[in-house]
Amino acid sequence: MPFARVTLLKGKSDEYIAAVSDGIHQALVDEYEVPLTDKFQAFHELEPGRLIFDRHYFGGPRSYDFIVIAITAGRPRETATRQAFYKRLVELLGQKPGVRKEDVMVVISTSERDEWSFSNGEAQMVAAA
Amino acid sequence: MPFARVTLLKGKSDEYIAAVSDGIHQALVDEYEVPLTDKFQAFHELEPGRLIFDRHYFGGPRSYDFIVIAITAGRPRETATRQAFYKRLVELLGQKPGVRKEDVMVVISTSERDEWSFSNGEAQMVAAA
Amino acid sequence: MPFARVTLLKGKSDEYIAAVSDGIHQALVDEYEVPLTDKFQAFHELEPGRLIFDRHYFGGPRSYDFIVIAITAGRPRETATRQAFYKRLVELLGQKPGVRKEDVMVVISTSERDEWSFSNGEAQMVAAA
Numbered sequence: 608m609p610f611a612r613v614t615l616l617k618g619k620s621d622e623y624i625a626a627v628s629d630g631i632h633q634a635l636v637d638e639y640e641v642p643l644t645d646k647f648q649a650f651h652e653l654e655p656g657r658l659i660f661d662r663h664y665f666g667g668p669r670s671y672d673f674i675v676i677a678i679t680a681g682r683p684r685e686t687a688t689r690q691a692f693y694k695r696l697v698e699l700l701g702q703k704p705g706v707r708k709e710d711v712m713v714v715i716s717t718s719e720r721d722e723w724s725f726s727n728g729e730a731q732m733v734a735a736a
Numbered sequence: 737m738p739f740a741r742v743t744l745l746k747g748k749s750d751e752y753i754a755a756v757s758d759g760i761h762q763a764l765v766d767e768y769e770v771p772l773t774d775k776f777q778a779f780h781e782l783e784p785g786r787l788i789f790d791r792h793y794f795g796g797p798r799s800y801d802f803i804v805i806a807i808t809a810g811r812p813r814e815t816a817t818r819q820a821f822y823k824r825l826v827e828l829l830g831q832k833p834g835v836r837k838e839d840v841m842v843v844i845s846t847s848e849r850d851e852w853s854f855s856n857g858e859a860q861m862v863a864a865a
Numbered sequence: 866m867p868f869a870r871v872t873l874l875k876g877k878s879d880e881y882i883a884a885v886s887d888g889i890h891q892a893l894v895d896e897y898e899v900p901l902t903d904k905f906q907a908f909h910e911l912e913p914g915r916l917i918f919d920r921h922y923f924g925g926p927r928s929y930d931f932i933v934i935a936i937t938a939g940r941p942r943e944t945a946t947r948q949a950f951y952k953r954l955v956e957l958l959g960q961k962p963g964v965r966k967e968d969v970m971v972v973i974s975t976s977e978r979d980e981w982s983f984s985n986g987e988a989q990m991v992a993a994a
Contacts, residue, residue, distance in 0.1 A: 610804065610806070610841075610843055614870075614907045624785060624786065628788050642793070644790045644792065645790065645793050646788060646789065646790045646793070647789050647790070647793075647804065647841065648788040649743045649780070649782060649786065649788075650782065650785075650786040650787075650788075651909065652783075652786070653907060653908065654910075656882060656883065657882065657907065657908040657909075657910070658906075658908075659886050659904060659907075659908075660904065660905050661902045661903065661904045661905070663902065664900070664903050664905075664983065665903075665989040666983045666984020666985045666987070667984050675868065675905065677868070677870075677937070679843055679845065683977075686979040686988070686991060689979045689980065689988060690987075690988050690991070693982040694986040695986075696982075696986060697985065697986035708984070708985050709985060710984075711984065711985075711986070712868075712905065712982065712984060713981070713982040714937055714976055714980060714982075715976060715977075715980035715981075716845055716937065716974055716976050716980070717976075717977075718846075719812075719846075721818045722818065722843060722844035722845065722846070723842070723844075724822040724825075724841065724842040724843075725793065725794035725795045725841055726795020726796055726837070726839075726841060727795045727826065727837050727840075728822045728823040728824075728825060728826035728827070728837050728840070729795070729819075729822060729823075730818060730822060731794040731795065733815055733819070739933065739935070739972055741872075741935075750914050753915065754914065757917050771922070773919045773921065774919065774922050775917060775918065775919045775922070776917070776918050776922075776970065777916075777918075778872045778909070778911060778917075778933065779911065779916075779917075780909065780911070780915075781912075781915070808935070808972055808974065845974055847972055847973060847974050847975075848941075848973075848975075850944040850947045850948070851972060851973035852971070853969070853970065853971040853972075854922065854923035854924045854970055855923060855927065855967050855970060856924045856955065856966050856969075857951045857952040857953075857954060857955035857956070858924070858948075858951060858952075859944070859947060859951060860924065862944060862948070
């Protein structure tokens with residue numbers, strides 16, 4: 608259900624991207640009530656000067672390893688669930704590939720159940736409701 | 737009103753992209769109550785390993801032709817309208833350029849009418865209301 | 866709080882991109898109640914045929930300088946505030962780098978306060994509430 612659009616500066620290895628991908632998904636599974644196989648992500652790697660961020664607003668200091676993780680989720684979660692997800696996320700990304708927690712930004716949007724079609728022209732979340 | 741952000745793997749021809757563009761827009765016109773000239777789309781073509789998806793979650797099997805179509809719409813639609821749109825979309829994309837229906841994922845978000853400015857620094861949907 | 870994802874065709878200079886970035890942020894600060902250091906933006910520069918737009922729908926005529934500014938905001942604003950923001954935005958972008966107001970499209974989405982984590986695995990907007 609979640610679709611994660613991840614934006615970072617160009618220059619990371621395939622292994623680094625794969626580790627970020629795994630960390631994001633594992634945090635969703637561990638703390639955001641997401642099934643293991645419900646994994647959909649896009650990574651956008653931008654040229655210098657195309658990812659712009661304040662170094663210190665509400666956290667940081669941010670570095671050139673800054674990552675924005677924009678997640679579209681399929682239903683709301685409790686505030687405590689969201690907080691647990693953020694915490695787990697920086698924990699996992701810190702372990703592998705070693706992203707500093709200061710460099711991780713998340714913004715979640717929530718769509719309705721009938722606003723999703725995973726495949727086959729069907730609204731699976733409605734059929735499944 | 738809708739803005740469609742389309743994400744797929746790199747390697748498709750200009751003709752393929754144009755056909756996907758046309759199919760998405762035609763499905764919006766046919767089944768989502770969108771005017772013919774209300775066409776705004778961005779295509780993001782990603783390198784291998786930058787578009788990550790489960791092959792079988794809620795559909796599939798997905799292939800490397802997998803496409804994520806993220807649509808921001810200007811007002812909610814009925815569930816039946818959404819379902820008709822998904823169905824029409826895979827029908828049209830299947831005809832041209834020949835995308836398998838298993839490879840089409842859609843997620844819709846809905847913004848308020850005053851959250852849109854199409855041009856000229858004006859909120860046209862409010863003025864028009 | 867706002868995260869702005871900006872999409873335009875490839876071919877602009879670093880100075881042009883920087884001026885668009887500054888103009889967007891200044892308009893948010895001037896008219897959208899955004900703190901000066903709350904600046905987070907990503908610029909996506911697309912190849913020809915990958916940014917598709919109608920030349921005349923609800924405004925225009927649009928040119929190849931067309932820019933889509935998709936903003937995720939942290940709380941709703943009044944309609945009048947949104948209108949003032951759009952107006953200020955085209956004013957500033959018109960001054961520098963000289964984008965025609967016909968070429969500026971904006972769509973705003975609004976997320977909940979606990980849907981943001983700016984850094985450090987924390988939900989700063991909740992803690993700060």
